[in-house]
Every structure is written in C-alpha cells, then in structure tokens.
Amino acid sequence: MMTYQVEILNPKADRLLKDLADMDLIALKQTSTDPFLQVVERLRAKAADNPPSLDEITQEVEAVRSERYARNKA
Template sequence: MDTLLINILDPKATKLLKDLEEMELISIQNPGESGFASVLKKLRSNSDSTPTLEEITAEVESERTKRYAG
C-alpha cells in the first residue's frame, strides 16, 4: 500500500476521489483525524480542563530537569 499527500486544486477532483473511495479502491483520511492530533483531541475530550501551552511547557521542563539532573 502506498500513501500519498495530494493537494486538490479543483473541487471536481474531490468528487472523483470520493467516487474511488465508494468503489473501495482508495481510503481517504483527513490529516486532522489521524495521528497525534487525533490522540490529543480524544484525551482532551475526556478531561474537565485542558492544560494551556504554558502549563505543558512547564511540565516538560520540569521532567527534563529531573531527568538530566543526575
């Protein structure tokens, strides 16, 4: 199986791709729906509050300090 990144220049091409997907010749995935972003979205939906970028950065720096202190 090959994976390609395609920039669609003409909206008519989207219909062609959807037709190919319906014929089960290709599978279409939205980049936002797969990978790391998808995992983050799922985890954040289970949380009461989402940490800010500053909170995440502070936690990462804290862990790095612990790891490399010894």
C-alpha cells in the first residue's frame, strides 16, 4: 500500500477523490491537526511578514552567548 498526502486546490478534485473512495479504489483519511504544527505554521507566517535582518540575528546570538558566558563564569 502506498500513502500520499495531497493538498486539494480545486473542489472538483475533492469530489473525484470521494467518488474513488465510494468505488473502494482508494481510502481517504483526514489528518489530525497537531497543535505543534499549528504553532510552527503561525510562527512561519509571522516571520514571513517581518523577517529579522542578519544584524538583528547576530545581535541576538551575541547577547545569548555573553549571558551564557557570564552564567558559566559565576
């Protein structure tokens, strides 16, 4: 048995798949919505609107490194 994940773009395709399932040629199973994947998608959508610049990323990395260094020094 082969498994495919299909993203349906046209409602006619949905009807075709249901017809094939009615003829017992295929089996349809809806995927469950994973809360983790919902969070990932939301974060990706936010990042697409306003992606951080290389300078902002560098500043954040340096801040975390210096904080970690200070904790390990103490």
